[in-house]
Amino acid sequence: MPSVDERATQQRLIDAARALVEADGVEGLSMRKVAADVGVAPTAIYWHIGGREALMHAVLDAMIADLPSLAARGSTPRTRIASLAAAMRSQVLATGPAHQLAAELGRGAELSFPAQVALAREVAAAGLSGHAAADAVRSVLFVVGGFIMIEDNYRHRQPGSRTTQELWQAVGEPGIDDDLRTTMATPTDTNALFTFTVERLLDSLLD
Amino acid sequence: MPSVDERATQQRLIDAARALVEADGVEGLSMRKVAADVGVAPTAIYWHIGGREALMHAVLDAMIADLPSLAARGSTPRTRIASLAAAMRSQVLATGPAHQLAAELGRGAELSFPAQVALAREVAAAGLSGHAAADAVRSVLFVVGGFIMIEDNYRHRQPGSRTTQELWQAVGEPGIDDDLRTTMATPTDTNALFTFTVERLLDSLLD
């Protein structure tokens, strides 16, 4: 009966690794910490799972299995596309470590694929087909995905580093009126900016 | 005459660190390698510059000083904004390590700020002002910056990992016609997609 105990220890190792990633991000995952948490020698991980990268893949597999599925809402294709964009963003915000892991392992395509298919369906329902439809799907995907990455980047900035607003407070440029300058010196509402950007893109993509 | 030698060694340490970052990215930077390259004990870096993070800041400062400035081209505000977007992307592609370092140190705002000011000027020239202008500037910034990050992410994906195209080849979804599916299974031309996305966004932002 080796396979029962085998899977038990293997599962405990993956669970411990997952807990570390969820608590401190990918950089918090260490072979030695995982081993210590399970009460085993670090080298036992190599027997059960493999190296650090194999462990990361196993953790990501477990996370993907628990990922909530996202559904479009709304009665028109346009509102449904906008709702998908918002759902993609919420999902990443709610499952950050899974996406960090996926990015590190080059498995981002896997995570975004369901959203991609859902988007394609709505874009087709909006009346686009062929190349025009593919361009629209990819455009929305890149904008939504990119927006999320920038937001994430901004969130993890070091304390003490200059923000864009602070830099705008000091600037005195010709050709830029006071109203614009003071607005740029104001913190960005990323929720509102996300909605605004997606809506403006859809204005043009869907005629 | 301490300050002359001081700066000489300090400069050599920063140059060596910069070379490592430019060759292998931030993860290629190690205190021990820098010290070995300069022919000094690792601990000497702590005397001259400080810890690893201080060294990274010093390298980034040097890189920023060498950054090419970007200028808008074209006769209409719209073409000038599009040219700025393209210039931002080329600059990041040409100076990747500087942006990687800036992202890690939370100094991304500093690097994007000149482009931000140039964009604001052109958006104002296009007739927008106040909140509408600020929204347009930020929207373009997030889209361009996000696009670049996604592209970069895609470029660094592990060999063997599933690409989006490969996943589309296997799918058989209702509501998605064959033409769209086969197009999605085709590799993305990111150059064309970038131009397309920026143009569609400007369609709506600039009326």
Add this chain to the structure above:
DNA sequence: ACCTGAACACCGTTCAAGT
């Protein structure tokens, strides 16, 4: 089959000591 211990080749950092 399952796991340990010792070992190797790395890290960043501190600090007393030398000149």
Add this chain to the structure above:
DNA sequence: ACCTGAACACCGTTCAAGT
């Protein structure tokens, strides 16, 4: 003022050895 050497607390990984 400038630098070294020893030391500490970490890494991931390999491999022979044990049961």
